[in-house]
Amino acid sequence: MGRGRRPTEQVRGEVLAAAGALLLDGGMAAFTVDEVARRSGASKVTIYKLWPSKGTLALEGYFTTVEAALEFPDTGDVQADLRTQLHAFVDLLTTTTAGRTVAELIGHAQTDPELREAYLRTYSSPRRRLAVERMERGRAAGQLRPDLDPETVVDQLWGACYHRLLVPDLPLDHATADALVGNLFRGIGA
Amino acid sequence: MGRGRRPTEQVRGEVLAAAGALLLDGGMAAFTVDEVARRSGASKVTIYKLWPSKGTLALEGYFTTVEAALEFPDTGDVQADLRTQLHAFVDLLTTTTAGRTVAELIGHAQTDPELREAYLRTYSSPRRRLAVERMERGRAAGQLRPDLDPETVVDQLWGACYHRLLVPDLPLDHATADALVGNLFRGIGA
Incomplete structure (x- = not known):
């Protein structure tokens, strides 16, 4: 199955994991949607469809990453x-x-x-x-x-x-x- | 007695009072040694003799102001x-x-x-x-x-x-x- 066919929930989880890891790697200074897109393989359009802003993406990624x-x-x-x-x-x-x-x-x-x-x-x-x-x-x-x-x-x-x-x-x-x-x-x- | 003759402890107190008031008026964004000098009547040279940096002056002024x-x-x-x-x-x-x-x-x-x-x-x-x-x-x-x-x-x-x-x-x-x-x-x- 191609990347474009991944179900939304899977993409969501992969983007959040990438966002959380990026935030923990480099803090807010290094946090960009471009880099989250690169790490997760999702497009920026997809990311902005699911999260209204960079801040909410960073925070939800952080929450998801530390939750366990x-x-x-x-x-x-x-x-x-x-x-x-x-x-x-x-x-x-x-x-x-x-x-x-x-x-x-x-x-x-x-x-x-x-x-x-x-x-x-x-x-x-x-x-x-x-x-x-x-x-x-x-x-x-x-x-x-x-x-x-x-x-x-x-x-x-x-x-x-x-x-x-x-x-x-x-x-x-x-x-x-x-x-x-x-x-x-x-x-x-x- | 001219302003220049005020005892150091009095100058110190007046500068700290001015610094604390300025900080509470406008926050760190508005806090400058120039303005503290203007409000207290002390010279910048005197102020820098007594406090090594703007930050320590602001904080000691804040401490003094809220202490009571x-x-x-x-x-x-x-x-x-x-x-x-x-x-x-x-x-x-x-x-x-x-x-x-x-x-x-x-x-x-x-x-x-x-x-x-x-x-x-x-x-x-x-x-x-x-x-x-x-x-x-x-x-x-x-x-x-x-x-x-x-x-x-x-x-x-x-x-x-x-x-x-x-x-x-x-x-x-x-x-x-x-x-x-x-x-x-x-x-x-x-």
Whole structure:
């Protein structure tokens, strides 16, 4: 079957994989639709039919590429699962180029409203939802306070890690992740 | 007494006040040493004698300007004091231009190593220290866990607010601040 005959879903997946890999290779500075087309074998016309802008393509590619590494386990123990996922997140940020890439994306988003909107819609909001859904199951299982707002926990686990990534006064490592989880489950009061 | 005779400490204070006000008025884009000189009445030579670069002047001016609003109260109740200070921080970020300003500073710092170094040294690290000192007094007073690492709480209170500022999927308000403090003092487990 010729390349032009690939089903749309297959092309979609191949373009996203190429986009994510390119972003992690060279950051936003090196990210062009031309290069994504070259790497994926899809035409630019096809790519622009499927994604309205370079920014949304980059972000959806990033999301797709890191999704597997950031899967939320469900062993039935929400505290253990949050810790496991947070370790994977810390590893991704500190041992691959993803940390630098996402820091630059958030950085540019502060002065680029279009990128900000795309980042929220395509990356941070779906990732937030995955975390909240895992915590809602934990709450339903009686492992989290019934009146807990899981959204605030997203800011105190992943948000706290982003804080160390973006304002690196102190290192980001597994010990940090464990302390963040411990503070929330044990409480910080005497 | 002529302007040239002002004691260095007075000049220093006036230049920092002018720098902080200018930064809050127009952000980094409008920030020039020329304009700080004009507003403060100090000469550029004097300013460059006291600050090695435009970035350090802007950041120290910002720090000085917001310091009063962000003072850490000490009523003897560390939980109440953290909540009071966090409310003041949220107000500063959401009701003044400080929120936009600091978001842009952190944003630019992701691709400007000199600004990043200055931000850490001149702003985030001293502010972190003030928070940690208040918590260390609370720990000494038996109100916080003896084995608590207060640095991680900085990431889970102020860092969590910065997360909502920089990645604004959800609003940042007093209710958010209260939930962040509540999660840490009550614990999130059932």
